Amino acid sequence: xxxxxxxxxxxGIGGQGILKASEICAWxxxxxxxxxxxxxxxxxxxxxxxxxxxxxxxxxxxxxxxSVGGADFLVCFHxxxxxxxxxxxxxxxxxxxxxxxxxxxxxxxxxxxxxCLVGVLSTKLPIKQDCWIKAIExxxxxxxxxxxxxxxxxxxxxxxx
Amino acid sequence: MVKKTPTKKVLLSGNEAIAYGAYEAGLSVACAYPGTPSTxxxxxxxxxxxxxxQWSVNEKVAFEVAVAAAISGKRSLFACKHVGLNVAMDxxxxxxxxxxxxxxxxxxxxxxxxxxxxxEQDTRWVSIYSKLPMLEPSSPAEAKDFIKEAFKxxxxxDTPVLFRMTTRVSHTKExxxxxxxxxxxxxxxxxxxxxxxxxxxxxxxxxVFVEKRLEKLKALAERTRLNKIESGSKKLxxxxxxVAYQYVREVYPDASYLKLGMTYxxxxxKIRKFAKSVGKLYVIEELDPFLEEHVKTLGIKATxxxxxxxxxxxxxxxxxxVIKGKAKREKKxxxxxxxxxxxxxxxxxxxxLKKLDLYVAGDIGCYTLACxxxxxxxxxxxxxxxxxxxxxxWHKGAPRKKIVGVIGDSTFVHSGITGLINSAxxxxxxxxxxxxxxxxxxxxxxxxxxxxxxxxNEPTKKLILEDLCRSCGADNVDVIDPKNLAEFTELVKxxxxxxxxxxxxxxxxxxxxKR
Numbered sequence: 001x002x003x004x005x006x007x008x009x010x011x012g013i014g015g016q017g018i019l020k021a022s023e024i025c026a027w028x029x030x031x032x033x034x035x036x037x038x039x040x041x042x043x044x045x046x047x048x049x050x051x052x053x054x055x056x057x058x059x060x061x062x063x064x065x066x067s068v069g070g071a072d073f074l075v076c077f078h079x080x081x082x083x084x085x086x087x088x089x090x091x092x093x094x095x096x097x098x099x100x101x102x103x104x105x106x107x108x109x110x111x112x113x114x115x116c117l118v119g120v121l122s123t124k125l126p127i128k129q130d131c132w133i134k135a136i137e138x139x140x141x142x143x144x145x146x147x148x149x150x151x152x153x154x155x156x157x158x159x160x161x
Numbered sequence: 162m163v164k165k166t167p168t169k170k171v172l173l174s175g176n177e178a179i180a181y182g183a184y185e186a187g188l189s190v191a192c193a194y195p196g197t198p199s200t201x202x203x204x205x206x207x208x209x210x211x212x213x214x215q216w217s218v219n220e221k222v223a224f225e226v227a228v229a230a231a232i233s234g235k236r237s238l239f240a241c242k243h244v245g246l247n248v249a250m251d252x253x254x255x256x257x258x259x260x261x262x263x264x265x266x267x268x269x270x271x272x273x274x275x276x277x278x279x280x281e282q283d284t285r286w287v288s289i290y291s292k293l294p295m296l297e298p299s300s301p302a303e304a305k306d307f308i309k310e311a312f313k314x315x316x317x318x319d320t321p322v323l324f325r326m327t328t329r330v331s332h333t334k335e336x337x338x339x340x341x342x343x344x345x346x347x348x349x350x351x352x353x354x355x356x357x358x359x360x361x362x363x364x365x366x367x368x369v370f371v372e373k374r375l376e377k378l379k380a381l382a383e384r385t386r387l388n389k390i391e392s393g394s395k396k397l398x399x400x401x402x403x404v405a406y407q408y409v410r411e412v413y414p415d416a417s418y419l420k421l422g423m424t425y426x427x428x429x430x431k432i433r434k435f436a437k438s439v440g441k442l443y444v445i446e447e448l449d450p451f452l453e454e455h456v457k458t459l460g461i462k463a464t465x466x467x468x469x470x471x472x473x474x475x476x477x478x479x480x481x482x483v484i485k486g487k488a489k490r491e492k493k494x495x496x497x498x499x500x501x502x503x504x505x506x507x508x509x510x511x512x513x514l515k516k517l518d519l520y521v522a523g524d525i526g527c528y529t530l531a532c533x534x535x536x537x538x539x540x541x542x543x544x545x546x547x548x549x550x551x552x553x554x555w556h557k558g559a560p561r562k563k564i565v566g567v568i569g570d571s572t573f574v575h576s577g578i579t580g581l582i583n584s585a586x587x588x589x590x591x592x593x594x595x596x597x598x599x600x601x602x603x604x605x606x607x608x609x610x611x612x613x614x615x616x617x618n619e620p621t622k623k624l625i626l627e628d629l630c631r632s633c634g635a636d637n638v639d640v641i642d643p644k645n646l647a648e649f650t651e652l653v654k655x656x657x658x659x660x661x662x663x664x665x666x667x668x669x670x671x672x673x674x675k676r
Contacts, residue, residue: 013497023172023334030172030336037300038172038334049499063411063477064300064333064404070477084495 119155585634
């Protein structure tokens with residue numbers, strides 16, 4: 001039987017921190033010992049255009065891109081982009097869109113939206129909390145690590161409570 | 162610098178992997194002009210103090226400096242995007258004849274799907290045309306491994322090596338281990354007129370060498386581990402390369418593969434052997450039928466993609482349609498289009514040009530986005546530098562129209578200067594607007610000669626654009642901030658009405674500039 005590969009699609013518009021969110025996820029998977037591939041598009045997408053990033057991890061990952069109908073989870077940062085990206089989902093339980101509006105209750109700074117949604121996502125994946133924390137320490141500049149850890153944990157609590 | 166994990170594994174993009182791999186291989190000199198999807202290679206290399214890294218004026222210059230460094234005895238690298246290689250084709254073609262001394266690798270990043278490019282050319286054809294070997298990694302981790310192999314091949318066979326990436330390999334990130342830097346012994350710098358002076362008498366001799374080298378490289382292609390047979394089910398076999406390999410592997414994990422990491426010269430014997438070993442044979446590749454056509458010339462029966470799939474990227478979703486020989490079905494998913502940033506100085510510039518109802522010859526940069534609604538006020542984009550030359554050419558067919566050319570500051574230095582000299586020399590008229598936002602904005606804000614800073618943000622001699630334009634022969638050179646919209650509009654209107662060759666430097670820094 002084929003070994004499980006986890007596939008997560010991140011999507012939103014330029015400037016929302018989508019690439020950072022997928023970066024945290026990819027590093028966390030790396031720290032957990034998985035083979036990881038993360039795909040992203042630079043260039044024109046940075047000018048406020050649609051941005052999507054795919055993260056896949058498991059024992060052995062081939063394609064860096066997720067097939068239509070192949071995503072275990074979809075993390076959207078914008079409702080418009082959700083319409084476009086939901087075809088990636090394998091099943092509806094993997095859709096984390098319900099958390100997009102809820103994040104407003106737990107974060108003050110919209111710049112932390114990405115880390116908060118990663119907190120939500122983290123509860124659904126076979127990666128331990130310390131790997132996530134290490135990933136946050138890796139991808140953020142020192143002065144914002146503390147705030148991002150806090151937001152991440154608040155994101156986790158949204159699901160667990 | 163990337164932080165190391167306890168297992169020494171790091172997450173690197175394909176472009177970063179090339180930089181780290183080349184660093185470990187003892188790379189000393191690296192040159193490039195920025196261009197998506199290749200830019201991060203030099204940005205990463207510039208972080209290593211042992212490497213002499215530079216943003217060059219353009220790709221031709223970058224190529225020449227790098228290949229000369231290799232001839233002088235230092236392992237060197239030139240990086241560019243696919244269309245950037247066109248600019249460097251002149252030195253590239255003859256460097257195949259001269260060969261090198263220390264290793265020299267030409268990294269070229271193709272852009273299937275045109276994420277940020279003006280065409281979708283397939284650089285694999287350059288390997289045939291130039292008679293140079295080509296390596297093609299299928300993933301970032303492979304890129305790091307293959308780049309070391311590229312330097313070895315370069316030195317062993319006295320040849321520049323083409324190293325082809327695609328956007329998807331360049332911008333995918335993968336976990337991989339870091340190694341130690343090992344600098345090979347430097348060969349001596351020598352005068353060698355027959356090898357390095359390509360006058361006809363010497364070049365004839367070198368062409369014979371090139372043909373012999375190609376035969377030796379063919380033998381290498383047959384035995385190298387880069388061209389790997391992966392045996393699985395004998396019913397189904399795939400000949401494939403680059404990221405297409407990963408997409409097919411995803412869908413058919415149990416099939417047999419001939420995975421080509423060295424796509425040129427072709428490994429004919431390996432291809433024949435593999436073809437015989439499998440029932441049904443497919444050739445799967447992105448863009449042009451490069452492998453497909455060659456396999457067919459060997460008299461081998463193989464199935465390849467429908468020609469409609471020669472445009473755009475492949476992915477694992479479309480592989481089953483490709484295998485069945487079906488035509489491509491365009492997915493129409495509306496995406497949010499890129500646009501100029503809020504507060505971008507180009508908004509003001511193009512507001513004026515639109516108001517004056519001008520014909521605007523465009524160029525390559527953020528300002529190319531002015532072709533999109535609501536502005537729709539940029540009317541050509543062909544290649545780097547053509548904003549200047551199109552102004553001249555358009556005036557020939559439409560002398561009474563109100564025509565201007567626009568070009569960015571970095572693009573002007575890249576290849577606009579020669580066009581301006583040409584216009585002055587040939588008594589052309591018109592207005593060239595240099596949209597000077599004091600950076601190479603489109604690719605994320607790189608330095609260039611007119612910013613006065615190097616790739617490492619160190620101060621250097623600063624090119625003064627207004628002095629340069631006067632020297633080129635412009636009758637008028639004005640410098641103005643486009644945010645003073647009324648004044649700016651008035652100036653453009655005045656200059657367009659004159660019988661002169663004028664340059665207006667529209668100067669306001671990019672909003673994203675970190676200073």
